[in-house]
Amino acid sequence: MAVAGKPNVGKSTLINRFVGQSIAAVSARPQTTQRNQLGIVTRPLAQAIFVDTPGLHRPHHKLGHRMNTAAEHAIRDADLVLVVLDASHPADEEDRRVAEGVSAGARAHPVVVALNKADAASTETSTACRRALFEWLPASEVWPVSALQGEGVAELLDRLLLLLPQGPIYFPEDQVTDAYERDLAAELIRAACLHYLRQEVPYSIAVYVEEFRERATGGAYLAATLYVERESQKAIVVGTRGQMMKQIGTRARLEIEALTGRRVYLDLRVKVQPGWRDDEGALERFGYAPQNRDRRPGA
Numbered sequence: 001m002a003v004a005g006k007p008n009v010g011k012s013t014l015i016n017r018f019v020g021q022s023i024a025a026v027s028a029r030p031q032t033t034q035r036n037q038l039g040i041v042t043r044p045l046a047q048a049i050f051v052d053t054p055g056l057h058r059p060h061h062k063l064g065h066r067m068n069t070a071a072e073h074a075i076r077d078a079d080l081v082l083v084v085l086d087a088s089h090p091a092d093e094e095d096r097r098v099a100e101g102v103s104a105g106a107r108a109h110p111v112v113v114a115l116n117k118a119d120a121a122s123t124e125t126s127t128a129c130r131r132a133l134f135e136w137l138p139a140s141e142v143w144p145v146s147a148l149q150g151e152g153v154a155e156l157l158d159r160l161l162l163l164l165p166q167g168p169i170y171f172p173e174d175q176v177t178d179a180y181e182r183d184l185a186a187e188l189i190r191a192a193c194l195h196y197l198r199q200e201v202p203y204s205i206a207v208y209v210e211e212f213r214e215r216a217t218g219g220a221y222l223a224a225t226l227y228v229e230r231e232s233q234k235a236i237v238v239g240t241r242g243q244m245m246k247q248i249g250t251r252a253r254l255e256i257e258a259l260t261g262r263r264v265y266l267d268l269r270v271k272v273q274p275g276w277r278d279d280e281g282a283l284e285r286f287g288y289a290p291q292n293r294d295r296r297p298g299a
């Protein structure tokens with residue numbers, strides 16, 4: 001099941017709710033999720049595999065292109081597509097592009113819409129969204145939910161499980177994500193950068209986990225490099241007397257400790273790699289696969 005929607009509508013928050021824990025980095029800034037990531041919900045008779053797609057958006061870099069391709073593949077391969085809209089704002093051009101992408105790629109599959117942020121929506125904005133959906137996706141069901149507060153989420157999940165075709169269980173019952181701990185750690189470090197850094201800088205950062213191992217003295221040791229494109233960006237990321245780096249590191253460490261349930265010694269450094277966002281080799285190394293990862297049927 002692919003989860004599609006423009007950045008910031010609450011896809012990651014909703015998947016975390018479905019799954020019951022934090023597997024996808026949630027951020028007030030768009031584009032935190034740069035790769036497709038699975039969320040898995042297992043019930044006695046069904047297993048739903050959610051693919052959290054990075055936002056479909058107009059690409060400015062090869063990285064942007066890869067993110068779009070990954071999202072398109074996920075939508076094409078899905079048995080069911082869940083489109084997420086932010087009901088606290090009227091639907092706009094970006095939502096329309098998502099709706100078009102979904103109806104073009106998923107003609108054979110049902111499309112369900114989650115009208116998210118019901119807690120923050122007014123009658124006017126919800127109505128505007130519904131009117132737009134009636135035009136763009138006339139055949140799809142619309143479910144108002146609040147991923148943040150949980151309202152409507154259980155009902156929507158039940159409905160989605162019913163709509164999924166029957167199939168074998170692909171993952172062990174207690175598994176909630178396919179992302180490796182290192183990927184999750186990299187994502188949490190990126191989210192911490194997004195939290196503290198302004199404007200263009202965060203999108204020029206690639207996080208590469210060099211080492212993640214248990215320490216003999218207890219806890220884990222995690223070394224990661226933040227690659228930026230310019231010296232000026234490095235200066236911003238490091239900050240005056242390393243203050244920014246320290247803030248980012250502390251926030252990321254606390255999140256990673258919460259996720260992994262153990263103490264983490266986090267060693268962050270910053271390096272300049274000019275133009276990495278347009279460099280195929282660098283994109284490969286930083287884990288932006290040229291193609292969507294191998295998907296099992298039923299996803």
Ligand code: GDP
Pocket residue numbers: 005006007008009010011012013014025026027028029030031032033116117118119120145146147148149
């Ligand atoms: P994504 O880019 O679509 O994955 O969006 P995120 O899940 O990262 O959420 C973006 C922002 O919207 C975060 O600040 C969330 O806390 C917020 N958000 C998500 N769901 C809701 C909701 O139901 N209500 C409100 N008020 N905010 C929400």
Ligand code: MG
Pocket residue numbers: 011012013024025026032033052
């Ligand atoms: Mg997200």
